[in-house]
Amino acid sequence: MGITNWGFKKSLWVFHLNAGACNNCDIEVLDCLCPKFDVERFGIKLVGSVKHADVLLVSGSCPRKVVPQLIETYEQAPKPCAVVAIGSCGCTGGIFKDGYNFAGPVDKHIPVDAYIPGCPPRPEAIIGGIVKLIGKL
Amino acid sequence: MASTLGLVLNYLIFPGLLFTAVVGLLTTWVDRKVSARVQWRVGPPWYQPFADVLKLLAKEIVIPAGARRTGFLLAPLAGFAAVGVVSTMLWLANMRGAGFVGDLIGVIYLLTIPSLGMIIGASASGNPLASVGASREMKLVLAYELPFVIAIFTAVTKVMPMTLRLENIVAYQEMNGVLLGNLSCIIAFVVAILCAQAKLTYPPFDIPEAETEIMDGTHMEYSGAALAVVKITQAMMLFTLPVFFITLFWGGLQFTAWGLIYTIIKYVIIITIIVLIKNTNPRVRIDQAVKFFWGPVTVLAIIGMVLAVVGL
Numbered sequence: 001m002g003i004t005n006w007g008f009k010k011s012l013w014v015f016h017l018n019a020g021a022c023n024n025c026d027i028e029v030l031d032c033l034c035p036k037f038d039v040e041r042f043g044i045k046l047v048g049s050v051k052h053a054d055v056l057l058v059s060g061s062c063p064r065k066v067v068p069q070l071i072e073t074y075e076q077a078p079k080p081c082a083v084v085a086i087g088s089c090g091c092t093g094g095i096f097k098d099g100y101n102f103a104g105p106v107d108k109h110i111p112v113d114a115y116i117p118g119c120p121p122r123p124e125a126i127i128g129g130i131v132k133l134i135g136k137l
Numbered sequence: 138m139a140s141t142l143g144l145v146l147n148y149l150i151f152p153g154l155l156f157t158a159v160v161g162l163l164t165t166w167v168d169r170k171v172s173a174r175v176q177w178r179v180g181p182p183w184y185q186p187f188a189d190v191l192k193l194l195a196k197e198i199v200i201p202a203g204a205r206r207t208g209f210l211l212a213p214l215a216g217f218a219a220v221g222v223v224s225t226m227l228w229l230a231n232m233r234g235a236g237f238v239g240d241l242i243g244v245i246y247l248l249t250i251p252s253l254g255m256i257i258g259a260s261a262s263g264n265p266l267a268s269v270g271a272s273r274e275m276k277l278v279l280a281y282e283l284p285f286v287i288a289i290f291t292a293v294t295k296v297m298p299m300t301l302r303l304e305n306i307v308a309y310q311e312m313n314g315v316l317l318g319n320l321s322c323i324i325a326f327v328v329a330i331l332c333a334q335a336k337l338t339y340p341p342f343d344i345p346e347a348e349t350e351i352m353d354g355t356h357m358e359y360s361g362a363a364l365a366v367v368k369i370t371q372a373m374m375l376f377t378l379p380v381f382f383i384t385l386f387w388g389g390l391q392f393t394a395w396g397l398i399y400t401i402i403k404y405v406i407i408i409t410i411i412v413l414i415k416n417t418n419p420r421v422r423i424d425q426a427v428k429f430f431w432g433p434v435t436v437l438a439i440i441g442m443v444l445a446v447v448g449l
Contacts, residue, residue, distance in 0.1 A: 007191025010184070038178040040169075043185050048353040051199055051360040054192070078196045078360040 008054070008080075009134050011043040015053030015077070019070050019106065021060025024120040025087035029057055032123045039127060055082045055133070058110075061089035061096045064103040074110040082113040082133055086126065091115045152228035154221040161372030162186035167405075168375065168412050175416045186372065190365050198361035203263030212261065213359070213366040216254030219247045220373040227380050230303035231390040241293065241301045244381065245286060248336070251370050252278050255345070255355045258367075262358035270354025273423050274345035277335055280430035281342075285332035287438035291325035292316055292385045294445040307389035315388040320449045324441035326386045330407070331434055333378045334414055335426070337371070341418035342426055379407040 018026055032039045033046055047053055050073055062070060074083065085106040088094035093105045106112055113136065116129035147153055165186050173180025200206055223244050230236040252274060259271035293299060295316055296309045306316075316322040335342040346354040356367050383390060383403050390400050421429070 004191050004195035007188040008195055010188035011192045035177045038173075038180075040173060040181055041179045043181055043188060049357040051358055052353065052364060054196075076199065078199045080196070 009137055012054045013045050013047045013052055014055045014057050015047055015050050016057045017073055019058050019060040019066045020063040021089060025059035028120045028123055032126050037123045050076050051078060053077050055084055057084050057086055058106050059086040059090050061093045062103050062106060063101045067103050067109055071109055083110055084114045085112045086116045087121060088117050088119045091117050094119060148225050153225040157224040157373045157376055158369050161376035164375050164408060165372045167408060171412045172416050193365035194362055196361040198363055201263050201358055205261040208261035209258055210363060212254040212258030213363055216251035217366050217370045219250035220370055220377055223247045224377045227384055231307060231384060236302050236304045239301045240303055251374055259355040264358050266352055267355060267357045270345045274355055276423050276427055277344060280427040281332040281335040284328050284430060284434045284438040287442055288325040288328040291321055291441045291445045295319060295322055303384055307384060310388045316386045321441045321444035322386055324437055328434055328438045329382055330410060334411060337374055339415045341421045343420055344423050344426060379404050382407060
């Protein structure tokens with residue numbers, strides 16, 4: 001389906017999911033949507049409900065209590081849905097990897113399509129990661 | 138037989154569903170671009186709403202386990218069909234005077250069906266947050282319908298002799314000048330635009346679909362092709378309401394050369410007013426909205442109606 005694939009690449013609706021993050025990555029994600037970087041010119045929009053999402057932006061190292069919610073939210077997103085792990089915590093656990101309640105980085109529980117390391121990653125890095133994700137779709 | 142087929146084609150293609158959907162989606166692009174510029178951003182390219190709809194058709198439809206499947210899926214289709222009928226009626230009344238007595242009443246009640254469709258669909262989805270959105274939508278509809286109908290009937294009262302056919306209102310304006318030249322109809326036009334803001338669930342009255350509070354409210358559980366129908370219905374309402382106001386207050390659609398350009402300018406002015414109100418106001422609470430519509434706006438509408446009866 002060529003034309004719906006074109007539509008998919010040109011219009012990505014992101015849903016932001018905080019799996020135990022310190023909020024720093026979340027602030028940088030919001031930065032991308034604000035006038036200085038403005039990812040809406042690429043068609044990327046922030047949606048309020050996971051049923052409308054094409055990309056799940058997961059930030060944070062997953063503590064034990066968040067893991068069921070993370071899996072449940074991923075299953076509620078309509079497929080095809082891509083998952084992006086933002087920040088060092090999302091990719092590998094970052095500075096919290098030896099914590100007492102650390103239950104594995106994001107890709108231990110749900111399949112991840114793109115990793116954006118950084119603590120926090122700059123908005124330019126986030127945009128670069130999304131561009132690589134679009135190339136992969 | 139041929140005229141029935143012609144009417145069916147009118148409903149489906151021009152000026153009904155297909156034409157209204159395409160122009161409505163382009164109008165949502167104008168809305169997003171003007172909003173972006175007002176916020177010092179760049180904004181999406183012109184094909185963005187079409188890319189959104191195409192993408193939504195490629196996603197799966199997720200139906201919650203506790204939802205009533207039939208009502209959930211049919212409710213947006215009812216709203217979609219109703220807006221198509223309204224658009225067909227408005228354009229045919231303007232183009233070749235094909236209407237019937239009381240088709241203004243038909244337009245008024247058909248314009249409430251998209252909101253009712255969203256209420257039924259949200260209630261059928263089995264989600265408590267969506268039911269909060271549905272109850273807020275119900276209160277909002279109760280609030281703005283009163284001044285909306287009073288404003289429309291101000292235009293009807295001004296037309297001499299009083300008529301309920303859209304083509305007669307357009308014909309009266311062709312002979313006696315646009316209805317906006319009278320003070321009562323200026324007041325009615327302002328009231329109608331405020332009610333249109335609520336009918337389209339745009340800020341400051343986007344209470345039923347508050348993103349930050351109840352996670353997209355009424356259309357929270359929709360996904361895939363059903364969400365595409367909801368978005369297209371909103372786009373068609375954004376196209377139909379200004380055309381309705383141009384027909385009632387501003388002289389109707391004209392299809393001569395200069396008239397067409399003038400009509401497009403009128404349409405763009407109304408869209409710009411709606412988008413600017415959208416961008417400069419925060420969201421209000423539901424009790425503030427109800428007090429606003431049953432208080433100052435209804436009083437203003439009644440003043441307009443009294444002025445129309447007196448003859449101003």
